[in-house]
Amino acid sequence: MTKKKGSFLAVLAVFLLSLAVPAAAYGHGVKITYQSKTVVEVTALYETGEPMAGAQVTVYAPGDPSTPWLTGACDQNGRFTFTPEPSKPGTWDVQVRQAGHGGIVHIPVGESVAETGGGTYTPLQTVLMVACVLWGLVGTALFFAGRKG
C-alpha cells in the first residue's frame, strides 16, 4: 500500500466514523432501568369452587394491624393482585369478604430465617460463651507462666 493510498483510507475511516456518531446521537434514545418487585396474587373461591367475584379485599401491612394498607375488590375470577412495599418485610394479611362470608390469608414477604430471629442468643448462652473465652485466656496465660517458672 502506498503512502497516498494509506492517507486516503485513514481520511475515509475518519469520515465514516464521523457519520456514525451523529447517527447514534440523533436516534430516539431510550433509558431502560428495572426494579425487581414481588407481586402477590390472591385467589378467593367459595367451598364449591365458585370464584368470589367482586368480593371486598382488605390488605394489612406488617407492623400496623389496625390500619388497612390497601382495599380493593376481586375480579371475576376471584383474583386480586398487589405489590407489597419491599421496605416492609414480614407477614402481610389479606382479608376477603362477600355476602357474610370471608376469610383471611397470611402471606410472608421478604423474610429470611436470619430476619425471623434465628440467630440470637439467650443471656445464659452469652454468659457461658464469655466465660469460656475468659477461661481459655486465663488458662493460656497460666500455661506460659508455668513454663517460664
Add this chain to the structure above:
Amino acid sequence: MKRLFLMTAVLLFLAVFFTGCGAQETTEPVARTGTLEFRANGEDFIRQGFVSKDGWALTFDHVYVTLAEVTAYQADPPYDPEQGGAVQAKAKITLPGTHTVDLAEGGENEPPILVGKVEDAPVGHYNALSWQMVQADGGPAAGYSLVLIGKAEKEGQTIDFTLKFEQEYAYTGGEFVGEERKGVLVENGTADLEMTFHFDHLFGDAETPLDDGLNVGALGFEPLAAIAENGTVDADLAVLKARLSAADYQKIEEILLLHLGHVGEGHCRGELL
C-alpha cells in the same frame, strides 16, 4: 502457682454467677397489659328476625347460649381452622367461669352481648379464639347448651317454637373477619373479640339465592312446622331425632357442628364434647 490458678477460677466463677443473675433481673420485661372483652353475637338474624329459605318469618324472644373456656390467643403461626390441630400461641387469656347469655337481648344498633372481660391481658394481637358451648347448670337454659325460643309465621299460620339442644360443642376460630379488625390490644387500651353464631345456616335465608351453598345445606323451618302440634313445637334433640326424617336430623347435627360457630364471618372448627 496453684494458688493463683485457684483464685482465678473462684473469681471467674463468681463473675459468671453474678453476671448471669444480673442479666436475668435486668431483662425481665415489664408486663404491659390492657382490657380484652369477649362478646357473643347472634347477628341481626336473631335480634331483628329474618325469613327462612322456605318463607317462614322468624322472630326470636330468647336465644340462650352457655359459654365456657372462652380463650383468646396470640397465635403464631396464625391458626387455620381448615387445618385444625392445637393453637400455637405466644400468649393466651382465658375468661374464667361459665356464662349463659341471651343473644336476642338488645336493640339492633347495640353492640354484641358482652360475655365478660379480662383486665390484665398482655398486649398484642389476639388472632384466634376458642370456646365451648356447654349445658347450663341452671337458669332458663338449664340442661341445654343452646335454646331458641321464638315464633314462625307464614301465610297466616303461626307456630311458637322452643328448640333445645343438649349436645355440647367446642369451636376454634382464627382471626375475626369483618368490617373492622378486632383483637389488637395496646397498653392500657381495650380490644374485643367476638363469638359469632350464624343461625342462617340452620334456617336458610330468603334473601340469599336458593341454590347458594348456605340454603342448599340449611334445614329451613318447614320440617319443624311439619311436626308442630296445636301450633307449637317444643323439642330437644331426642324429640327431633324421633320425629324428623333421618336426613333432616343429620342436617341439624352437621349445621350445629360445622356451621354455627364463627368469628365474625370466618368459619370455626367444631368438635363434639
